[in-house]
Amino acid sequence: MQDITRYYIKNPDNCFWVAEAEVNGRPLVVGMVAVEGKILPNSDGKKVGELFRMNVSSKCRHTGVGSRLGQTVVDFCKERGFSKIGLHTSSLQKAAIFLYYKMGFKLVQTHTDCKCPWWITMLIRINILQMEKVI
Ligand SMILES: CC(C)(COP(=O)(O)OP(=O)(O)OC[C@H]1O[C@@H](n2cnc3c(N)ncnc32)[C@H](O)[C@@H]1OP(=O)(O)O)[C@@H](O)C(=O)NCCC(=O)NCCS
Structure with a gap:
């Protein structure tokens, strides 16, 4: 995020998008999403895209912005x-899970390994969901 141009724009397999809306005649960022192209081990050199940083401003949710951003990622990939x-998403992010299922993603794996301390994971019963969409 510190150098979007170098990391996302100059690498042809990565990209970063923002959604803008005009509010009172001024452009306002209302959403964003990023993708990173990578070669996974044992994949015969085939590249896959990793979608992340999906976020829509709370005032603009459920108006189709997330779907448009998601479709942009699919088209790019x-x-x-x-x-x-x-x-990857978490069991707490219900709207995101619905969005990804609606876009045709399938659940591949769930686990509890995340960056927060284990006792937080236990306390709030958080699960990490790994999802995939074959294109
Ligand atoms: C997840 C998120 C990006 C969805 O963006 P959005 O612009 O609201 O999504 P859309 O308006 O395009 O909705 C598309 C679908 O998502 C699902 N969805 C969106 N908001 C929902 C909600 N509050 N509850 C349940 N499902 C929801 C629905 O399936 C919806 O389809 P529908 O309109 O036919 O019901 C947005 O809620 C968000 O930024 N959440 C917080 C950040 C986050 O969790 N990011 C994901 C990180 S992995």
């Missing part, structure tokens, strides 16, 4: 010839 798109 198809153009780059990636075989699938992967992402």
Whole structure:
């Protein structure tokens, strides 16, 4: 995030998008999403896209912005010839899970390994969901 141009824009397999809306005649950022192209081990050199940083401003949710951002990622990954798109989300992010299922993502794996301390994971019963969409 500190150098979006170098990390996302100059690498043809990565990208970063923002959604803008005009509010009182001024452009306002209302959403964002990023994708990173990578070659996974044992994948015969096939590239996959990793979707992350999906976020829509709380005032603009459930108006189709997240779907448009998601579709933008799908179109980009198809153009780059990636075989699938992967992402991680958590059981707390209900709207995101619905959105990803609606876009055709499938649940691949759930686990509890995350960056927060184990006792937080236990306390709030958080699960990490790994999802994929073959394109
Ligand atoms: C997840 C998020 C990006 C969805 O963006 P959005 O612009 O509200 O999504 P859309 O308006 O395009 O909705 C598309 C679908 O998502 C699901 N959805 C969106 N908001 C929902 C909600 N509050 N509850 C349940 N499902 C919801 C629905 O399936 C919806 O389809 P529908 O309109 O036919 O019901 C947004 O809620 C958000 O930024 N959440 C916080 C950050 C986050 O969790 N990011 C994901 C990180 S992995």
